[in-house]
Amino acid sequence: MKNPVSIATENFVKTVYQFDQKKGYDTRPGSIARELGISNAAATDMARKLARKELIEYKKYKELRLTPAGRSMALAVIRKHRLWETFLHQVFGLGMHEIHREAELLEHLTSDFLADRISHFLGHPTTDPHGDPIPDPTGELPDAPGAVLLSQAPAGLKYRVSRLSGSEKEFFDFCQARGLALGTVLRVKNQFRNPRMTEVEMEGTVLLLHAGLAQTLHVRPATGPAYDPATYVNEPQP
Amino acid sequence: MKNPVSIATENFVKTVYQFDQKKGYDTRPGSIARELGISNAAATDMARKLARKELIEYKKYKELRLTPAGRSMALAVIRKHRLWETFLHQVFGLGMHEIHREAELLEHLTSDFLADRISHFLGHPTTDPHGDPIPDPTGELPDAPGAVLLSQAPAGLKYRVSRLSGSEKEFFDFCQARGLALGTVLRVKNQFRNPRMTEVEMEGTVLLLHAGLAQTLHVRPATGPAYDPATYVNEPQP
DNA sequence: ATTGTTTTTTAAGCATACTTAAATTTTATT
DNA sequence: AATAAAATTTAAGTATGCTTAAAAAACAAT
Ligand SMILES: [Mn+2]
Ligand SMILES: [Mn+2]
Ligand SMILES: [Mn+2]
Ligand SMILES: [Mn+2]
Numbered sequence: 121m122k123n124p125v126s127i128a129t130e131n132f133v134k135t136v137y138q139f140d141q142k143k144g145y146d147t148r149p150g151s152i153a154r155e156l157g158i159s160n161a162a163a164t165d166m167a168r169k170l171a172r173k174e175l176i177e178y179k180k181y182k183e184l185r186l187t188p189a190g191r192s193m194a195l196a197v198i199r200k201h202r203l204w205e206t207f208l209h210q211v212f213g214l215g216m217h218e219i220h221r222e223a224e225l226l227e228h229l230t231s232d233f234l235a236d237r238i239s240h241f242l243g244h245p246t247t248d249p250h251g252d253p254i255p256d257p258t259g260e261l262p263d264a265p266g267a268v269l270l271s272q273a274p275a276g277l278k279y280r281v282s283r284l285s286g287s288e289k290e291f292f293d294f295c296q297a298r299g300l301a302l303g304t305v306l307r308v309k310n311q312f313r314n315p316r317m318t319e320v321e322m323e324g325t326v327l328l329l330h331a332g333l334a335q336t337l338h339v340r341p342a343t344g345p346a347y348d349p350a351t352y353v354n355e356p357q358p
Numbered sequence: 359m360k361n362p363v364s365i366a367t368e369n370f371v372k373t374v375y376q377f378d379q380k381k382g383y384d385t386r387p388g389s390i391a392r393e394l395g396i397s398n399a400a401a402t403d404m405a406r407k408l409a410r411k412e413l414i415e416y417k418k419y420k421e422l423r424l425t426p427a428g429r430s431m432a433l434a435v436i437r438k439h440r441l442w443e444t445f446l447h448q449v450f451g452l453g454m455h456e457i458h459r460e461a462e463l464l465e466h467l468t469s470d471f472l473a474d475r476i477s478h479f480l481g482h483p484t485t486d487p488h489g490d491p492i493p494d495p496t497g498e499l500p501d502a503p504g505a506v507l508l509s510q511a512p513a514g515l516k517y518r519v520s521r522l523s524g525s526e527k528e529f530f531d532f533c534q535a536r537g538l539a540l541g542t543v544l545r546v547k548n549q550f551r552n553p554r555m556t557e558v559e560m561e562g563t564v565l566l567l568h569a570g571l572a573q574t575l576h577v578r579p580a581t582g583p584a585y586d587p588a589t590y591v592n593e594p595q596p
Numbered sequence: 597a598t599t600g601t602t603t604t605t606t607a608a609g610c611a612t613a614c615t616t617a618a619a620t621t622t623t624a625t626t
Numbered sequence: 627a628a629t630a631a632a633a634t635t636t637a638a639g640t641a642t643g644c645t646t647a648a649a650a651a652a653c654a655a656t
Contacts, residue, residue: 365642386633387633387634387635388632388633388634390638398633398634398635399634399636399637401634402634402635402636403635403636406635418635419634419635420631427651
């Protein structure tokens with residue numbers, strides 16, 4: 121009666137969900153295709169198939185939209201992805217650039233039962249090592265209040281880094297070398313246009329970050345105390 | 359250049375390997391088909407495809423045989439399966455009937471890299487919670503010297519349980535209730551034929567086990583000391 | 597508004613992994 | 627040795643998930 125869901129379907133639905141959220145991204149077939157490394161034709165085809173299964177709303181030449189069932193599937197996959205990333209980082213000590221690669225696979229063959237066990241073992245974390253929120257078993261997302269892209273943060277104010285969204289080793293090496301980590305406090309000195317760059321200052325150091333990089337960091341206004349442990353239950357134990 | 363291996367292929371090759379080892383089993387397409395829950399036609403078809411890929415030697419109407427490449431693939435999958443079972447049992451505390459079900463999936467999307475990390479985390483165990491040996495990264499199997507099926511163990515001698523090969527909850531419930539666990543010492547009182555049954559004695563208790571059950575337990579002659587910790591590195595920590 | 601570029605869609609085709617039904621071969625029984 | 631039963635193979639067909647090439651639509655720019 122209930123037919124199995126393929127890995128391709130899960131990845132597709134997940135990508136639509138994420139591109140729908142992320143500003144600066146759209147959910148047209150071409151964007152999804154580029155992300156998944158498939159042809160435009162394949163993405164259109166998939167969209168039509170998933171529409172038949174009531175996971176996607178598809179209207180020719182329009183952006184793709186998820187149905188409630190599609191959104192629910194996406195969040196379940198994202199939950200498994202982020203639980204695995206948290207686990208692999210904290211327990212096995214995998215590097216930040218390694219966890220995404222492994223989680224991208226494991227997310228698809230992890231039962232709800234096992235996901236709950238991982239969550240329990242980790243003490244029900246609410247964010248992954250990148251600072252991304254982990255959906256709960258019902259698909260609710262703990263929201264990160266006030267978070268913005270570093271590239272969009274108004275200049276002159278102090279912020280705390282709340283997400284590192286990259287997946288490349290080079291990205292994490294750079295962040296580590298420059299002291300950019302979850303919780304790091306910094307001040308945005310300038311937001312330049314043309315070329316778009318963000319100038320930040322942290323403990324004396326000044327960095328000029330190009331837009332591509334400043335878009336993979338999220339920050340929140342640093343109004344509270346210097347460090348709030350409850351907010352960072354996922355910080356890796358060294 | 360090197361094309362990806364499907365889950366169906368891995369399961370097929372693994373099953374051929376295991377049926378080739380297990381006495382009382384054969385590797386004809388029908389047997390593999392029954393185990394995997396697919397039609398005979400599908401199994402024949404798969405055998406021919408895998409023969410083209412040099413994973414299986416296929417001759418019409420003959421039993422299937424693995425090539426060295428096929429055997430190597432099977433052992434890599436079995437390694438991942440048993441590492442996951444060990445891990446899920448020891449670390450997450452999953453029950454004996456739950457670990458097989460989860461490992462059956464995870465084994466296919468686990469990189470060699472991750473498998474080695476799991477192995478390292480567990481202290482490089484040599485057997486899984488069922489007592490089955492875990493192949494090393496090169497595909498070498500640590501052999502269990504002198505192990506036989508309980509159903510085939512000559513009567514009159516003392517043995518120690520060395521493998522619990524079932525996957526059903528009922529099987530493990532029964533074993534636990536009767537004190538049958540890895541390392542349990544017992545004496546085979548009688549081997550009955552017609553119907554085939556095995557009578558064992560352990561600490562006063564006498565059990566009469568039908569063949570189906572006595573075939574899922576392996577035992578080794580209990581010559582050594584009562585308990586050899588080096589032999590049972592996989593015993594779950596309570 | 598017409599033209600040109602980009603994107604999407606359609607069309608045709610291929611590999612994988614299955615199905616059921618019929619034909620063939622093997623195996624077992626009389 | 628002939629026949630019956632069981633297993634295997636072949637054949638035909640389906641769903642999935644991709645491809646490339648061509649047609650159609652949308653978008654952008656003069
Ligand atoms: Mn990730
Ligand atoms: Mn994935
Ligand atoms: Mn198992
Ligand atoms: Mn499997």
